[in-house]
Amino acid sequence: MTETLTIGKALNLGLRKALEDDAKVMLMGEDIGKLGGVFRITDGLQKDFGEDRVVDTPLAEAGILGTAVGLTMRGYRPVCEIQFDGFVFPAYNQIVTQVAKIHARSRGKLPMPIVIRIPFGGGIGAVEHHSESPEAYFAHTAGLKVVAVSNPVDAYWGIQQAIAHPDPIVFLEPKRRYWEKAKVDRDATPEPLFASRVVRGGDDLTLLAYGPMVKTALQAAQAAADEGRSLEVVDLRTISPLDLEPVYESVRRTGRCVVVHEAPLTLGLGAEIAARVTETCFHSLEAPVLRVGGYDTPYPPSKLEEEYLPDLDRVLDAVDRSMGF
Amino acid sequence: MTALQHTTEVVDPVPGADAPHLPGQPDLVQLLTPEGERVEHPDYSLDITDEELRGLYRDLALVRRWDVEATALQRQGELGIWASLLGQEAAQVGAGRALAADDMAFPTYREHGVAWTRGVDPLHVMSLFRGVDMGGWDPVATRFNLYTVVIGAQCLHATGYAMGLQRDGAESATLAFLGDGATSQGEVNEALIWASSYAAPVVFFCQNNQYAISVPIERQSRAPLFHRAAGFGFPGVRVDGNDVLAVLAVTRAALAAAREGQGPTLIEAFTYRMGAHTSSDDPSRYRLASELEEWKLRDPIARLKAYLSRSGKADAAFFTGVDAEGDELAARLRKGTIEMPDPAGTEIFDHVYAEQTPHLAAQRAEFVAYHESFEGGHQ
Numbered sequence: 264m265t266e267t268l269t270i271g272k273a274l275n276l277g278l279r280k281a282l283e284d285d286a287k288v289m290l291m292g293e294d295i296g297k298l299g300g301v302f303r304i305t306d307g308l309q310k311d312f313g314e315d316r317v318v319d320t321p322l323a324e325a326g327i328l329g330t331a332v333g334l335t336m337r338g339y340r341p342v343c344e345i346q347f348d349g350f351v352f353p354a355y356n357q358i359v360t361q362v363a364k365i366h367a368r369s370r371g372k373l374p375m376p377i378v379i380r381i382p383f384g385g386g387i388g389a390v391e392h393h394s395e396s397p398e399a400y401f402a403h404t405a406g407l408k409v410v411a412v413s414n415p416v417d418a419y420w421g422i423q424q425a426i427a428h429p430d431p432i433v434f435l436e437p438k439r440r441y442w443e444k445a446k447v448d449r450d451a452t453p454e455p456l457f458a459s460r461v462v463r464g465g466d467d468l469t470l471l472a473y474g475p476m477v478k479t480a481l482q483a484a485q486a487a488a489d490e491g492r493s494l495e496v497v498d499l500r501t502i503s504p505l506d507l508e509p510v511y512e513s514v515r516r517t518g519r520c521v522v523v524h525e526a527p528l529t530l531g532l533g534a535e536i537a538a539r540v541t542e543t544c545f546h547s548l549e550a551p552v553l554r555v556g557g558y559d560t561p562y563p564p565s566k567l568e569e570e571y572l573p574d575l576d577r578v579l580d581a582v583d584r585s586m587g588f
Numbered sequence: 589m590t591a592l593q594h595t596t597e598v599v600d601p602v603p604g605a606d607a608p609h610l611p612g613q614p615d616l617v618q619l620l621t622p623e624g625e626r627v628e629h630p631d632y633s634l635d636i637t638d639e640e641l642r643g644l645y646r647d648l649a650l651v652r653r654w655d656v657e658a659t660a661l662q663r664q665g666e667l668g669i670w671a672s673l674l675g676q677e678a679a680q681v682g683a684g685r686a687l688a689a690d691d692m693a694f695p696t697y698r699e700h701g702v703a704w705t706r707g708v709d710p711l712h713v714m715s716l717f718r719g720v721d722m723g724g725w726d727p728v729a730t731r732f733n734l735y736t737v738v739i740g741a742q743c744l745h746a747t748g749y750a751m752g753l754q755r756d757g758a759e760s761a762t763l764a765f766l767g768d769g770a771t772s773q774g775e776v777n778e779a780l781i782w783a784s785s786y787a788a789p790v791v792f793f794c795q796n797n798q799y800a801i802s803v804p805i806e807r808q809s810r811a812p813l814f815h816r817a818a819g820f821g822f823p824g825v826r827v828d829g830n831d832v833l834a835v836l837a838v839t840r841a842a843l844a845a846a847r848e849g850q851g852p853t854l855i856e857a858f859t860y861r862m863g864a865h866t867s868s869d870d871p872s873r874y875r876l877a878s879e880l881e882e883w884k885l886r887d888p889i890a891r892l893k894a895y896l897s898r899s900g901k902a903d904a905a906f907f908t909g910v911d912a913e914g915d916e917l918a919a920r921l922r923k924g925t926i927e928m929p930d931p932a933g934t935e936i937f938d939h940v941y942a943e944q945t946p947h948l949a950a951q952r953a954e955f956v957a958y959h960e961s962f963e964g965g966h967q
């Protein structure tokens with residue numbers, strides 16, 4: 264069955280499928296019941312699966328994650344919704360000191376199949392704490408896996424794969440792209456979750472992105488093509504573990520690499536990727552790996568977010584600089 | 589069964605649920621009934637002049653006018669979002685007017701009525717919701733902290749500030765605002781413990797507006813919120829949050845006790861969020877219109893107006909005057925909001941550190957050079 268879905272609707276259908284397929288799956292979060300979540304990702308699910316499986320929690324993120332740990336020990340598979348990226352921090356202690364480490368501490372006796380869904384990134388004109396890109400904190404934490412989807416197909420399959428996966432996964436949803444549409448074939452065989460994908464072929468430079476920046480990267484590649492430059496765009500899809508083999512293969516051909524993310528530059532994913540690409544492809548590189556990211560500042564008030572966020576022009580500027588080496 | 593009845597059963601009788609004739613509410617402090625009847629309370633009296641009464645009315649009416657204008661401006665695209673205080677004017681004005689000049693208030697994101705009482709220019713609040721800044725007022729000069737969006741975080745700040753007052757021998761107190769939903773946060777409970785443990789001069793003012801976005805109060809608490817204070821070892825009191833006189837009296841008493849070294853109090857102002865959570869919210873998905881109708885009967889402004897006019901403490905000319913002042917205020921806010929200049933891009937870099945780092949200074953310079961490169965030529 265192929266239909267056109269938004270990322271939001273694809274997530275909703277993916278969650279529905281996961282609830283149908285496994286009676287142990289349960290959703291937990293603030294306002295996810297009657298309201299269907301502030302982005303309506305869980306719309307209608309409490310009505311159909313009941314209050315025990317789609318749980319409106321008290322207003323306490325540490326509580327959501329902490330109780331998810333206990334539920335997991337009873338065989339449940341909690342899918343926790345954090346309302347906005349900036350509100351994950353009350354739960355940060357549970358995520359980093361408990362969720363991430365219990366598998367290792369128990370030497371595998373206590374798996375932690377918890378999914379932490381977080382709408383992330385900016386671009387929606389919101390007030391403070393609603394536009395953060397906290398992925399590096401989680402990617403830096405051993406024991407967690409981090410997925411960042413960019414399109415409805417990956418949203419639909421990815422959320423189901425994440426829920427079925429035995430390890431805890433921070434599942435990042437590009438909130439400003441929730442309304443982007445694409446055709447989704449719900450009978451197809453999904454691509455593996457932890458694999459990057461070349462989404463546009465090219466010869467001159469390898470452009471890497473994930474989550475909301477994939478669209479920006481593709482637009483930049485189109486604009487570059489109009490100027491006679493051929494960019495290869497890779498959607499990383501998963502940022503921990505990173506699947507860089509396709510990237511190395513690409514960079515060996517193009518000799519140039521630019522990484523784009525909304526998160527601040529310093530110690531962001533771009534830094535790790537630049538290090539690995541440099542270590543692995545040093546002799547193929549014609550230019551240093553360049554990064555385009557948010558500035559090393561707090562996320563600004565919304566009137567300034569367009570200047571803060573990487574956009575087509577800033578990506579093309581980096582492409583120019585890379586080509587100029 | 590309506591959600592409200594459900595709430596009522598689990599938590600406590602709703603004040604005025606049977607309006608116009610309120611049944612006995614032993615736990616609810618009220619000095620002005622929903623019908624505008626002045627009543628006495630054994631523990632809380634209020635000495636107040638007619639002029640002060642009219643001042644409270646003016647506060648309530650102007651704050652509501654501001655809120656209505658902000659809602660309209662948001663719909664017209666002039667604000668990114670607006671968190672309406674509709675229905676909570678008395679709780680906020682009563683609490684705000686109880687503060688002494690040197691007391692310090694720690695608001696959430698909805699305390700526009702308290703901002704008003706602190707003399708904050710409403711345009712400095714509008715700029716936050718327009719996305720121009722994070723709140724344009726001076727928190728030191730106004731003794732009104734910046735808005736805190738992360739639920740509950742400010743309760744610890746208020747407590748720490750109170751500990752500072754204690755060490756300085758200052759005869760002041762802090763007033764920490766929080767919502768009913770916030771009471772579930774670990775940090776809020778830590779604040780209650782700290783405050784109790786050090787007998788810090790802080791008053792926790794919880795506006796129980798019955799909802800945390802869509803989640804009704806019974807998800808946060810199976811017991812009346814003000815009962816919680818007992819478990820932390822300090823007094824808790826429930827006040828009719830739609831009664832500005834009762835709120836003023838109760839908050840004054842709690843602040844006075846705090847200043848005198850008697851430690852914290854938890855005030856639960858029982859009220860109702862008449863509007864959506866914010867302009868992005870759609871309450872029809874989770875609550876019944878009938879609930880709103882019931883609470884309309886307990887409107888905080890109507891009851892004070894009824895009292896003032898019936899008792900002859902204010903005449904028609906006074907009310908007309910306040911209305912006119914409201915229109916002027918609304919016009920000023922509309923013009924000021926629409927004409928607000930956008931911030932300079934370099935603002936992003938300028939206040940991150942007290943001592944700028946070389947790295948960020950370089951990033952700022954790159955930012956400037958990058959934007960200059962577009963001047964002339966780039967479309």
Ligand SMILES: Cc1ncc(C[n+]2csc(CCOP(=O)(O)OP(=O)(O)O)c2C)c(N)n1
Nearest residue numbers: 350698737738739767768769770799800801
């Ligand atoms: C830590 C945190 N989690 C979630 C949110 C999102 N959020 C904003 S307001 C709100 C509800 C707050 O309810 P309450 O404390 O009752 O205050 P009210 O909005 O009713 O004034 C939520 C969940 C947040 N701001 N901070």
Ligand SMILES: [Mg+2]
Nearest residue numbers: 767768799800
């Ligand atoms: Mg509330």
